[in-house]
Amino acid sequence: MSSRRRFLADSARIVAVGAAAAGTIGCEMEPKKPPLFEATLDVSALTSVGATLVSSTAGFDGAPILVVRDAPRQFHALSMQCTHEGCPVQAPVAGVISCPCHGSQYDLEGRVRRGPAQLPLARYETEYHRWSKRLTVRVDA
Numbered sequence: 001m002s003s004r005r006r007f008l009a010d011s012a013r014i015v016a017v018g019a020a021a022a023g024t025i026g027c028e029m030e031p032k033k034p035p036l037f038e039a040t041l042d043v044s045a046l047t048s049v050g051a052t053l054v055s056s057t058a059g060f061d062g063a064p065i066l067v068v069r070d071a072p073r074q075f076h077a078l079s080m081q082c083t084h085e086g087c088p089v090q091a092p093v094a095g096v097i098s099c100p101c102h103g104s105q106y107d108l109e110g111r112v113r114r115g116p117a118q119l120p121l122a123r124y125e126t127e128y129h130r131w132s133k134r135l136t137v138r139v140d141a
Ligand code: FES
Pocket: 082, 083, 084, 085, 086, 087, 099, 100, 101, 102, 103, 104, 115, 116, 117
């Protein structure tokens, strides 16, 4: 048995023993899968609704992440990879996100305003931590 298979078999045994000890065998609980991607960004600079930030952190697809403040405690985050052929889009200007490659344009929600792109910018799941003024962005499994 390879060391990886042994690790997985041992892990499964440990989980089964732990579940039995906790009396949870037979329950429909599934362990939460780890996200495919997760990053926590400082959004303290976004002090007003409508403000935007381009993170230097590469996202799930390798493109920067655009964060938009929607409300005092609400944000959304978009991939800055154009959905036409994958060029990096530019930071928004007057609410318009432009792609320098073939001219596609998106609004701050990531919706296509002008083609040739057909699909909206990819959107991340977000969770705002108001006390630390940080935003966790992730792609769930
Ligand atoms: S890659 Fe963005 S418009 Fe073509």
